Amino acid sequence: MYDPTVARLTYRALLGRRRALILFVLPALLLVIAAAVRLLTGADDSTAEAVLGGFSLAVMVPIIGVVAGTGAIAPEIDDGSVVYLLAKPIKRPTIILTKLFVAIGVTMAFSAIPTLIAGFILNGNGGQLAVAYTVAALVASIAYAALFLLLGTVTRHAVVFGLVYALIWEGLFASLISGARTLSVQQWALAVAEKVTGGEAVTSDVALPTAVILLVAATVLATWYAGQKLRSLTVAGEE
């Protein structure tokens, strides 16, 4: 189910490309904002919530998910080098699962850890905000990585579609239409965070059972389908 060589190649491809800069820039930006806000306004729960919810969870986590999820496979499919993985006696779902683990790991590392640090900078984990949003970021990382990894196997424009989903659907539609919130990774993650922290720090519009079912279903289905896509991936020649 996990191939260390595939994982190593994926890590190096992910962190070795120019795109990887975003993985460092966004968390750095979050920390700078957190520090600036703390210096200017002091420790304030509602400001902390605005930064962690409005920037960290709503913008940074999905974008890092897009970069890590699509970046774990799309460039290899694009340039054809995926052939070297596929022409091996390794089950295709193993390749997908390994890449999923790497994408989840990278998304968590570059989104959850900075969120926790930023939370402590903003208000010293007052009202358990830092922990709540870190939990949300960890949970969201799993679903984002799976969804964007799938996007990377089905379309050449995975990054664009990924950003459209993350920013337009979750950012715009979900804030305007309550029904759209049910289909939002961000809300699912908040529901889990709400439960973990006792419902004081964060709230979600989606009930916990619904959120958990949708989270698991989306992750499992996306991963299964990505494995199927890879099994029948056509590597076209240059003719």
Added chain:
Amino acid sequence: MTTLTIDHASRWFGNVVAVNDITMTIGPGVTGLLGPNGAGKSTLINMMGGFLAPSTGTVTLDGDPVWRNESVYRQIGIVPEREAMYDFLTGREFVVANAELHGLDAAAAARALATVDMEYAQDRKIATYSKGMRQRVKMASALVHDPSVLLLDEPFNGMDPRQRMQLMELLRRMGEEGRTVLFSSHILEEVEQLASHIEVIVAGRHAASGDFRRIRRLMTDRPHQYVVRSSDDRALAAALIADPSTAGIEVDTQEGMLRVQAVDFGRFTALLPRVARDHGIRLLAVSPSDESLESVFSYLVAA
């Protein structure tokens, strides 16, 4: 003994038929897949390598289907045409990774790198490699598990003559060792130099099959077109048409030349200078006007 069998395989993309009802068997030794660009060679190789499902028909390796069957890669080594190959790794890291993916260790990678003479540059990043070096590292990655079948898509593209010779030597050796080696090319001379057996593909169809002598004969026996300029075109035309090796002659007075259609290549090439000498006619220019590979191939398809 490993045999790739293609049985009535076709592949289409939308309305375009890339491979049209091809049946062939590729056995041990070196086989050349010859055809002009766009003939469907890559499509066929991709089907043999399990990267493309046949729309109809089957592709099997010793009886097992190749499509959606990862276990065939224990026996198949693939050298793709595309250049991309984890440029951020060194040659050694790349080949070691390929060995590990086969469940082998670094020693297997070292052997493969030695086979292609790439030890001297194995610690350089692939991004810095020349085309020929890339090709050799690709070869090493395909050889790392000692496969009985080797599929190479246009392996000589962009190689300089020395690299070409080295690779030919290597492939020849692989063939002699009893491996099934198949490579594609659009250059007759390449195929002729290396392959003991040739399969010709034109416009998605299987146009000819056999050893290179048979293919060569098919190619030289076709009607040839020549453009001839001489000191007396009309007299030369009259003398040539009398011989059965000439099927037709057009005297182009505007351009000042003859267009000759010869049916017997060997006889015509001997006849022309003799006739000219006997009639005291000076030949100013003799050039074949349809030597393009496409015209050779289209003749083969019609034949």
